[in-house]
Amino acid sequence: MTTAEIFAQIQKKKSFLCIGLDVDLAKIPAFLLEKEDPIFEFNKAIIDATHHLCVAYKPNTAFYEAYGIKGWKALKKTICYLNEKHPDIFTIADAKRGDIGNTSTMYAKAFFEDLSFDSVTVAPYMGKDSVEPFLAFENKHTILLALTSNQGAFDFQTQKVNEQELYKQVLETSKTWNNSENLMYVVGATKAEFLADIRQIIPDAFLLVPGVGAQGGNLQDVCKYGMNKQVGLLINSSRGIIYVSNGEDFAEAAAKKASELQEQMAEILS
Numbered sequence: 656m657t658t659a660e661i662f663a664q665i666q667k668k669k670s671f672l673c674i675g676l677d678v679d680l681a682k683i684p685a686f687l688l689e690k691e692d693p694i695f696e697f698n699k700a701i702i703d704a705t706h707h708l709c710v711a712y713k714p715n716t717a718f719y720e721a722y723g724i725k726g727w728k729a730l731k732k733t734i735c736y737l738n739e740k741h742p743d744i745f746t747i748a749d750a751k752r753g754d755i756g757n758t759s760t761m762y763a764k765a766f767f768e769d770l771s772f773d774s775v776t777v778a779p780y781m782g783k784d785s786v787e788p789f790l791a792f793e794n795k796h797t798i799l800l801a802l803t804s805n806q807g808a809f810d811f812q813t814q815k816v817n818e819q820e821l822y823k824q825v826l827e828t829s830k831t832w833n834n835s836e837n838l839m840y841v842v843g844a845t846k847a848e849f850l851a852d853i854r855q856i857i858p859d860a861f862l863l864v865p866g867v868g869a870q871g872g873n874l875q876d877v878c879k880y881g882m883n884k885q886v887g888l889l890i891n892s893s894r895g896i897i898y899v900s901n902g903e904d905f906a907e908a909a910a911k912k913a914s915e916l917q918e919q920m921a922e923i924l925s
């Protein structure tokens with residue numbers, strides 16, 4: 656999927672919402688646990704109730720890997736369901752991978768070929784030759800961790816190395832890599848005050864922005880400093896949407912919460 660196609664979806668749905676499918680069996684409605692594949696049933700119900708309100712879904716692979724083979728099968732069923740029913744929705748495998756070149760190529764094959772995700776999150780710490788294998792895949796996006804939403808972002812990412820903050824070096828250096836047009840970046844919603852500086856370096860790239868909702872980030876602040884002419888933002892919320900209710904009405908309740916965010920986005924876009 657191209658960024659122009661993502662932008663077209665944003666305009667059509669008046670939304671730049673990404674819903675995080677971080678399924679925790681301890682949090683989903685108890686009646687689903689009796690089903691053969693509770694994780695997939697939960698995702699399917701959430702997708703059926705919310706697909707018209709969002710432009711992206713982001714399963715975090717940790718929440719599937721934690722359940723072993725059953726979890727991985729549920730992840731595969733979820734991405735197949737999305738690709739079949741909603742091919743215009745952007746899919747993100749939040750796996751935070753990155754390793755020496757030949758290993759990165761295998762990670763890229765896992766998420767881009769076997770699972771057919773549109774994008775995968777990747778850590779920049781091992782540098783150019785660990786990220787370029789992901790960038791080599793046509794029509795796929797590599798979402799590089801730039802400035803993360805957590806407190807630990809201040810341990811390294813904002814520290815100066817040769818008088819420049821490390822996250823700025825990640826942004827600048829990554830622009831020089833082969834196929835860098837396939838890059839997007841993660842910037843936490845809790846770091847909205849850094850967005851003006853970030854847009855100076857990468858004015859056109861799409862940003863995946865997690866951290867609204869449960870982590871306390873503010874939608875309006877992110878938009879004020881982070882928007883570009885293609886909107887350029889995918890705002891993720893996971894727990895704040897999918898766990899509003901753990902009763903029979905869980906999918907309806909998630910849709911209501913997603914709709915509140917979508918309405919705020921529509922207002923910002925108007």
Ligand SMILES: O=C(O)c1cc(=O)[nH]c(=O)n1[C@@H]1O[C@H](COP(=O)(O)O)[C@@H](O)[C@H]1O
Nearest residue numbers: 715749776803804843865869870892893894
């Ligand atoms: O790469 C990510 O998506 C990510 C980066 C980051 O800096 N912060 C962050 O919270 N995330 C992910 O975004 C999701 C946030 O979930 P909620 O806090 O429940 O909305 C989780 O899947 C996190 O792993």
